[in-house]
Amino acid sequence: MPRIPHFVRTVVAYRPPVARAFLFMVLATLFAAATNAAIRHITADVHPFMVTFFRSVFGFVVLVPVLFRYGLAPLRTRRTGMHALRGALQVAQTLFLFTALRFTPLATVAALHFTAPLFTTVMAVALLGERIRVRRVAALIVGFSGVLVIVRPGTIGLDAGPLLVLGSAAFWGATMVVIKTLTRTDSSLTVTLYTGVFMTPFSFLFAVFMWEMPDARALAWLLAIGASGSLGQLALAQAFREADVTAVLPLDFLKLIWAAAIGYALFAEVPSRWTWIGGAIIFASAFYIAVRERGPGATSTHTAAPGNGPDD
Numbered sequence: 184m185p186r187i188p189h190f191v192r193t194v195v196a197y198r199p200p201v202a203r204a205f206l207f208m209v210l211a212t213l214f215a216a217a218t219n220a221a222i223r224h225i226t227a228d229v230h231p232f233m234v235t236f237f238r239s240v241f242g243f244v245v246l247v248p249v250l251f252r253y254g255l256a257p258l259r260t261r262r263t264g265m266h267a268l269r270g271a272l273q274v275a276q277t278l279f280l281f282t283a284l285r286f287t288p289l290a291t292v293a294a295l296h297f298t299a300p301l302f303t304t305v306m307a308v309a310l311l312g313e314r315i316r317v318r319r320v321a322a323l324i325v326g327f328s329g330v331l332v333i334v335r336p337g338t339i340g341l342d343a344g345p346l347l348v349l350g351s352a353a354f355w356g357a358t359m360v361v362i363k364t365l366t367r368t369d370s371s372l373t374v375t376l377y378t379g380v381f382m383t384p385f386s387f388l389f390a391v392f393m394w395e396m397p398d399a400r401a402l403a404w405l406l407a408i409g410a411s412g413s414l415g416q417l418a419l420a421q422a423f424r425e426a427d428v429t430a431v432l433p434l435d436f437l438k439l440i441w442a443a444a445i446g447y448a449l450f451a452e453v454p455s456r457w458t459w460i461g462g463a464i465i466f467a468s469a470f471y472i473a474v475r476e477r478g479p480g481a482t483s484t485h486t487a488a489p490g491n492g493p494d495d
Contacts, residue, residue, distance in 0.1 A: 204426035207418045208434040214415030216441035218408055219292060220449060223284045225404040229397055231281035234405065235274065236383070236390035237397070238281075241409030243379030249372065257372045258380075262365060266374070269361045270381025276354035277382075278389060279347045287344030289446035290454035293439045294333055294462030295348040300469040301326045302356025310360055319472055326468025332461030429474050436466050 226234055249257065260266065283292055301323055307313045334345045365374050397405060422431050439462045446452035 201426045201430065204422045204424075204431050205434060207422035207425060208431040209437060211415050211418035211422055212435060212437040213441055214411050214418060215438055216289070216293070216445055218411040218415060219284055219289055219442065220445045221404060221408045221411060222281055223289060223450065225401060225408070226281060226285040229401050229405070230390075230393040230395075231285055232278060232386070232389040232393045233395070233397065234281050234408070235277045236386040237402075237405040238277065238409055238412065239274070239379065239382040239386045241406060242413065243383050245409070245413050246376055246379055249376065253372075257370065257376050260369050260373055260377070262368060263377075265361060265365055266369075266377035267381050269358060269365065269374070270378060270385055272354050272358040272361060273378060274382050274385040274389070276351050276358060277386070279351035279354060283344050283347035283351060287348060288452040288454060288458075289442040289450070290439060290452065290458050290462075291333065291345065292348050293442035294454075294458050294465065295330065295345055296352050296355075297439075297462060297465040297469050298326065298330060298349060299352040299355045299359070300472060301465070302353045303359040304356075304472055306356050306360045307363070311364070319475055322468045322471045322475075326465050326472075329461040329464030329468065332457055332464060335457060432470055432473055435470075436463075439466070 222231075222234060280292070280296070304315065304319065304323060308315050330345075330349065362374060439459070443452075443454045446454070
């Protein structure tokens with residue numbers, strides 16, 4: 184008898200916590216799409232490197248009250264170098280993503296960024312020596328074929344936008360591998376705090392070359408981006424807390440739907456059918472890998488939600 188997908192079993196066995204989890208997941212995907220749309224808007228006037236720096240600053244400011252409550256205890260670690268590496272990788276990921284958002288359709292960004300968990304799996308095998316079986320290898324091949332469906336090399340001109348998005352997804356995949364190693368010894372609070380500690384100065388090194396102090400309107404947008412990004416992360420964390428991750432992960436595909444709707448309404452962007460088809464292929468592959476890695480006998484201890492980047 185074939186196994187019933189966990190998502191279907193969860194819906195059938197409806198209960199209030201699951202309903203709340205679904206609501207938080209919907210909000211998380213909406214905030215993610217809104218954040219990317221705001222970045223797309225503001226990068227017309229403010230360089231993406233500047234946006235990355237201010238996003239890092241405002242993200243760290245949000246965490247400052249934690250230090251007032253717990254003191255410096257959460258900053259105690261023996262792995263400062265690994266935290267610095269995580270910060271550098273995430274700055275690179277954000278720089279690539281924000282630059283791509285400047286001139287790439289929102290739906291294309293959402294669809295291609297679903298590849299992040301695929302990159303995580305590949306890098307976990309290459310760097311951590313994790314075992315991977317035939318089914319997951321097949322899922323990876325199918326997932327990356329979805330990229331070819333979207334970009335269609337040889338059929339249409341390949342511009343820098345999709346390449347930047349894929350670069351961002353690759354850096355996020357590497358970041359998730361580093362996070363996985365860090366959470367073996369450090370708390371999630373420590374990992375989160377050091378993200379801001381290192382991302383802020385690292386992003387400033389790039390922003391200083393494009394420095395032009397934003398006006399009041401731009402600062403308001405940057406504050407909104409910081410708030411929206413943080414709310415999205417909180418909603419995502421709450422969704423995972425209310426229900427099993429594999430039960431709510433299918434709703435992550437809403438990112439593509441929201442991105443298409445917002446892109447059409449605000450920027451007159453109309454996604455091609457290839458974006459939808461390729462995005463669905465990539466997402467299905469990433470979701471399958473996530474389920475397999477959380478199933479019995481899985482060797483992986485951490486799986487990112489499809490496309491779950493810092494502002495995605």
